[in-house]
Amino acid sequence: MMSALEFAILPVTAFAQNCTLIWSPLNKRGAIVDPGGDLERIEAEIDRRGIILEKILITHGHIDHAGGAAALAQRRGVPIEGPHEEDLFWIQGMPQQSKQFGFPHAEAFEPSRWLHDGDTVTVGGETLDVIHCPGHTPGHVCFYHAPSQLALVGDVLFQQSIGRTDFPKGNHQQLIHSIREKLFPLGDDVRFVPGHGPMSTFGDERMDNPFVADGQR
Numbered sequence: 001m002m003s004a005l006e007f008a009i010l011p012v013t014a015f016a017q018n019c020t021l022i023w024s025p026l027n028k029r030g031a032i033v034d035p036g037g038d039l040e041r042i043e044a045e046i047d048r049r050g051i052i053l054e055k056i057l058i059t060h061g062h063i064d065h066a067g068g069a070a071a072l073a074q075r076r077g078v079p080i081e082g083p084h085e086e087d088l089f090w091i092q093g094m095p096q097q098s099k100q101f102g103f104p105h106a107e108a109f110e111p112s113r114w115l116h117d118g119d120t121v122t123v124g125g126e127t128l129d130v131i132h133c134p135g136h137t138p139g140h141v142c143f144y145h146a147p148s149q150l151a152l153v154g155d156v157l158f159q160q161s162i163g164r165t166d167f168p169k170g171n172h173q174q175l176i177h178s179i180r181e182k183l184f185p186l187g188d189d190v191r192f193v194p195g196h197g198p199m200s201t202f203g204d205e206r207m208d209n210p211f212v213a214d215g216q217r
Helices: 039-049 069-076 083-092 094-100 172-186 201-207
Strands: 006-012 017-023 029-031 053-058 119-121 126-132 141-145 148-156 193-196
Touching: 006 193, 017 039, 017 193, 029 039, 029 119, 039 069, 053 069, 053 201, 069 094, 083 094, 126 172, 148 172, 172 201
Parallel strands: 029 053, 148 193
Antiparallel strands: 006 017, 017 029, 119 126, 126 141, 141 148
8 A cells, every 4th residue: 555655854964954754654664865964863863753764865975965874874784775876976985075074074885776767766665766867966866755746856956946066077957957857747746855945846946946947948
């Protein structure tokens, strides 16, 4: 039986990155998406809600999204899935990223599974679609759970904004294509958790996001 996933958003790190805990209410099995840091807080929330952590999901290789992945995977004995291997250079550079941005030391890691467009991941027996959305980083992926009409989009799209493309291997045209051709077709009613800031819907962003609204074509 398909059911809605429940979720809780935990802003972490000095960048207030939206780490998201998602789980099935039927069996309390879940995943943590983008544990960038503040692992004590993340683990306290997992335990407070009684979630059985199955895996870690990563949208892309920037430190505020993936900086705590290696340590959390080791502490909880769970696999890491994602991002796409085009972000390998970001993940291998995790220790350098931590120095550059003034973060606690972060270990590089090799995901248990790289993800590609059209793949699926399972959380608590529920299936999420993997959508490769390059532009902010070349290996960025988003996760979509159709029964919940919920997408986790990392730093691709924000309320009234879009992801930066001035980092190495960023590409503005790719980003716009990812949003308009891969995310928006999922439907106007889909709610999304961005990497930073408040939630929105694809319909609201299609209507008046100054970067990707329909009228901006």
